[in-house]
Amino acid sequence: HLLESDGSVLFVGPVLAPQEPTDLYTITGFEVYRLDVEEARWIKVERLAADRALFVSEQSSFTVRASEIPGCMSNCIYFVGEVDYYSWVTWGVYSMEERKVLFQQPVGGSPGMYEAARWFLPAVL
Incomplete structure (x- = not known):
């Protein structure tokens, strides 16, 4: 996933691992890189800047100021995320500070059923 955060371009990629005993894959973490335009290279990010949180999916990815x-x-x-066509679509939270998935739950329905999961933020009018 490519997204912009505080004027920087970030590349966010899931780390997958087989889930025993079914050998289906599950998301076990994420790697985040920031584009250094001057050096023309990707730099690994260990912590998100300025109170940020990332929301990533195949359909949309964006950053928010978490305190807001x-x-x-x-x-x-x-x-x-859906790691392959035969797996459940899951949603969850990964902590960059703790370097672990805090939770990961199926979205629902049958494997391969949800192809367009999207994020939305509720607004109070």
């Missing part, structure tokens, strides 16, 4: 979204945790990656 009730219940949102900074330095975390909220994700929706």
Whole structure:
């Protein structure tokens, strides 16, 4: 996933691992890189800057200031992912500080059923 955060371009990629005993894959983490335009290279990011949280999915990816979204945790990656056609679509939260998935749950329905999971943020009018 490519997205912009505080004027920087970030590349966010899931780390997958087989899930025993079915050999289906699950998301076990994320790697984040920032584009250094002057050096023309990607630099690994260990912590998100300025109270940020990332939301990533196949359909949309964006950053938010966590303190402005009730219940949102900074330095975390909220994700929706389907690791292959035969797996469940899952959503969860990865903590960059703790370097672990805090939770990961199926979205629902049958494997391969949800192809367009999208993020939305509720607004109070």
